[in-house]
Amino acid sequence: MTNTNPIGPKITPVGDLTWQALARCAAPDTDKRFFYPPEEGDPDYSEDINQIARATLNRYGKAKWFCARCPVVSDCLKYALDTDDTFGVWGNTTPGERRTIKVRRTVAARKEREAVSA
Ligand code: SF4
Secondary structure, eight states: OOSOOTTOSOOOOOSOOGGGGGOGGGSTTOOGGGGSOOOTTSTTOOSOHHHHHHHHHHHHHHHHHHHTTOTTHHHHHHHHHHTTOOSSOBTTBOHHHHHHHHHHHHHHHHHHHHHHHO
16 A cells, blocks of 8 residues: 555555555545545635634534445544544544543553552
């Protein structure tokens, strides 16, 4: 697999990336804008931060609906967590959802370490 991100330009080549060949969003007709907040020049871009937030939530909802039918959603989520990708929707999760997953894993790991050492 080449260093090509099916859903955007930001990719860190980590691990086996062959799953990306099966990514639903890799189809050429996928509108990849929905996976990211609107940028200047996008039709739903605004200087108003509240409007940007609403547009972003709207986009993320569409992206998550799309991801829910992707055959490699687990691989994609693992990749995003492994690479600490904090931008856009990956593996049917928003950046905030991935932060929550990481915090929960950190807390669970700490509790496990404490239980072993007790
Ligand atoms: S889970 Fe979503 S972002 Fe990940 S490869 Fe599939 S469609 Fe793309």
